[in-house]
Amino acid sequence: MEQDTIRYDSLDTRPLPKWLTDQRDGLNTYQPQKLEMKEDRSLQISLISTGVVILITLVILTFYFLRKNKKSIK
Amino acid sequence: MKLVYLKIIVIGALLSLPCTTKVSEWVLLNSVPDKYLLVYFHENELTEEVKQQNSEIEELFHTSNIFLKTLQRDEIEKPYYALYFNNRLITEYADKEELLAIANSPIRKKIAIELMAGKLCVMLYLKSGIQEKDDKGLKVVKKSVAESPFGSVVTVVELDRKSTEEAQLVSMLLNVESDLKEIAEPMVFGIFGKFRALEPLLANGISQENINLMLNFFTADCSCLIKDNLPGVSILFNGNWDNPQTALVNKIIDANPHLEHQ
Structure with missing residues (x-):
């Protein structure tokens, strides 16, 4: 613990002991980490990527079956 | 296997105990x-008498939070003891008699x-x-x-x-x-x-x-x-x-x- 008090102009402005201000402000007890909500875009990304995969699959399958059917008609 | 669980529970309980102590x-x-430092300042070599005196002081304060050091310095008129805490001089003492009340x-x-x-x-x-x-x-x-x-x-x-x-x-x-x-x-x-x-x-x-x-x-x-x-x-x-x-x-x-x- 730092023993030396910082400079002050008069006794009224002399800083209070650190243990006292810490106790008053609740800083002597363990402070649990504050959890903050962050913007979550994972659902949107998941839906978009799923949609894109479905569309690509549809396009590929459409072309595949169209080509296949064309050959069988000939 | 059960012994392992028992050990974990006991260790956990012991670790949680200090946190409920006031x-x-x-x-x-x-x-x-924290320890105080008592320094014996002297100019000349330590005599057997002074060495004996210092070991008596150490014995006297063996249950105190203090330790004794001797320090040779030039230009000291008379040997003396000085008590320090965190590099801050608390008091100076001319002889052993003055030290008796230091820790009690x-x-x-x-x-x-x-x-x-x-x-x-x-x-x-x-x-x-x-x-x-x-x-x-x-x-x-x-x-x-x-x-x-x-x-x-x-x-x-x-x-x-x-x-x-x-x-x-x-x-x-x-x-x-x-x-x-x-x-x-x-x-x-x-x-x-x-x-x-x-x-x-x-x-x-x-x-x-x-x-x-x-x-x-x-x-x-x-x-x-x-x-x-x-x-x-x-x-x-x-x-x-x-x-x-x-x-x-x-x-x-x-x-x-x-x-x-x-």
């Missing part, structure tokens, strides 16, 4: 007092007995020598302690700043912070653990609110934050801190669970 009790049981005095003995008896703390009221101020502050201290639910486990001790018998203790208390010697105001030192003095409340700082905060500090669960940065300064004391009584504050909290810190 600050005052934890410091008394676990902290090691009636008030220090009384305070140690109270702490060993399981008291939460001792509030040491250091008078300024100005009657009006001293009476006003003492009234606040006594009222605050009497109205506190922990009042029965707190002892208030008064100390005259000009007491010759307690001059060493006064000097150490006024060195708890660098500016205290220049302040002619009454001061309240919370003494706890193995004679550790908190930085004092003084002048208008001696209020019921601040005294309650001091008691809250002592009755709080000992968090790692307090353990890592323990406030206060050790006072020099020659005594045995083994086997203190169980902390009396626990009985009060057990009977009044609402006093437990949330």
Whole structure:
């Protein structure tokens, strides 16, 4: 613990002991980490990527079956 | 396999115990007092007589938080002893006889007995020598302690700043912070653990609110934050801190669970 008090102009402005201000402000007890909500875009990304995969699959399958059917008609 | 689970439960329980111990009790049981340094300054080589004298001093203070060093220096008129704490000179002594009262005095003995008896703390009221101020502050201290639910486990001790018998203790208390010697105001030192003095409340700082905060500090669960940065300064004391009584504050909290810190 730092023993030396910082400079002050008069006794009224002399800083209070650190243990006292810490106790008053609740800083002597363990402070649990504050959890903050962050913007979550994972659902949107998941839906978009799923949609894109479905569309690509549809396009590929459409072309595949169209080509296949064309050959069988000939 | 079952033995492993049992071991984990026991270790977990032991680890959780220190966190429910109150600050005052934890410091008394676990902290090691900071050491004072006593230096013997001399110019010439140490004689056998002086060596013998210094080993007697070491023997005398073997249960104190002090250690002795000898230091050879030029231009010293007469050898002397000097007491330091954290590189700050506390007092100088001309000979061994003056050192005898360095680590003990009636008030220090009384305070140690109270702490060993399981008291939460001792509030040491250091008078300024100005009657009006001293009476006003003492009234606040006594009222605050009497109205506190922990009042029965707190002892208030008064100390005259000009007491010759307690001059060493006064000097150490006024060195708890660098500016205290220049302040002619009454001061309240919370003494706890193995004679550790908190930085004092003084002048208008001696209020019921601040005294309650001091008691809250002592009755709080000992968090790692307090353990890592323990406030206060050790006072020099020659005594045995083994086997203190169980902390009396626990009985009060057990009977009044609402006093437990949330």
